[in-house]
Amino acid sequence: xxxxxxxxxxxxxxxxxxxxxxxxxxxxxxxxxxxxxxxxxxxxxxxxxxxxxxxxxxxxxxxxxxxxxxxxxxxxxxxxxxxxxxxxxxxxxxxxxxxxxxxxxxxxxx
Numbered sequence: 001x002x003x004x005x006x007x008x009x010x011x012x013x014x015x016x017x018x019x020x021x022x023x024x025x026x027x028x029x030x031x032x033x034x035x036x037x038x039x040x041x042x043x044x045x046x047x048x049x050x051x052x053x054x055x056x057x058x059x060x061x062x063x064x065x066x067x068x069x070x071x072x073x074x075x076x077x078x079x080x081x082x083x084x085x086x087x088x089x090x091x092x093x094x095x096x097x098x099x100x101x102x103x104x105x106x107x108x109x110x
Contacts, residue, residue, distance in 0.1 A: 002035040002100045008042035014048045020053035031055060033066035037099040039073040051084050058089065069099035 003026040058068040072088045081087045093099035
């Protein structure tokens with residue numbers, strides 16, 4: 001079963017605790033292999049403060065034999081992942097369905 005976590009608005013140091021709680025909640029609710037799709041299409045801004053909880057959730061998922069995939073639009077998040085050296089870990093999926101089915105990631109122009 002695949003859990004979907006959706007975020008919207010701005011993700012920064014003031015909102016990252018709620019973001020982190022949402023990811024931890026999906027992990028707690030999961031059973032066996034953890035499969036989480038993080039839908040960030042409605043995020044208007046994100047800073048580097050999201051990277052730690054994202055990496056922690058990814059490690060939990062991988063530790064269970066599962067995965068965490070990210071859905072996002074535009075270039076702002078692609079730039080954030082690139083700046084953090086995480087582009088290969090978080091390829092951009094266009095839709096939740098694509099991520100859940102592991103369809104080919106969307107190409108982000110560089």
